[in-house]
Structure formats: structure tokens, C-alpha cells
Amino acid sequence: MNSELGDGEIVVVARMRGVVDRVDELRRELVGLLGPTRAEVGCIQYDLQESVEEGGVFLFYEIWESKAALDVHLQRPHLVAFFAKAGELVDGEVELSIWKRCGGGSSFR
Numbered sequence: 001m002n003s004e005l006g007d008g009e010i011v012v013v014a015r016m017r018g019v020v021d022r023v024d025e026l027r028r029e030l031v032g033l034l035g036p037t038r039a040e041v042g043c044i045q046y047d048l049q050e051s052v053e054e055g056g057v058f059l060f061y062e063i064w065e066s067k068a069a070l071d072v073h074l075q076r077p078h079l080v081a082f083f084a085k086a087g088e089l090v091d092g093e094v095e096l097s098i099w100k101r102c103g104g105g106s107s108f109r
Helices: 020-038 067-073 077-089
Strands: 010-017 043-050 057-064 095-099
Touching: 010 067, 020 043, 020 057, 020 077, 057 067
Parallel strands: none
Antiparallel strands: 010 057, 010 095, 043 057
């Protein structure tokens, strides 16, 4: 991960496409991540979207207090279990990108 992230908040965008005949199962699995993840220490925002233009495409938009909080999240049992199933449910790779804020804080606060 880029050392320029520093110790502040980070934003994660994760995008994936479901296997055609398993989209409903993928959706259920993804929705099941919401509660446990939102309860994690360091999770500021964890939202799931589904594309209205591309069937079966999902996007997580996440804000974490720090890279350390994200690192802990990536090792949590519910996420490890999801990634163990992802190969059967996700068409291709999960696209994950990490961002930092520019120009000030959140408009949500």
C-alpha cells in the first residue's frame, strides 16, 4: 500500500461483477457483510450499491479511520469467509482501490 496515505482516514472502493446465474446469492452474501462490518471499530461508512446500468455489478464505498483499521477489517472472520466463497460468486477479480481525501473533510459531518 502507498506510504503517502499517512495515518488519517482512507476511502476504499471495491467493485465486482456477479457470475450470471449466482447474482442473487452474491447479493445476499454482500448484504450479510453490512451489519458486522458497520459494527467494527474504525468503520466510519460502509455502503453497498448495485448498478442500475450493468446487471449484477456491485460496489462498496467505505471510509475507515485509518489504514490500520482497514487491515484489521480485512482479517475479520466474516470477510475472510466471504473471500473464500468469492471465487464461485464473482466473475473475475474484486477490483479494490484505496483513496485519500483531498480538500477537507466529509460533507456528511
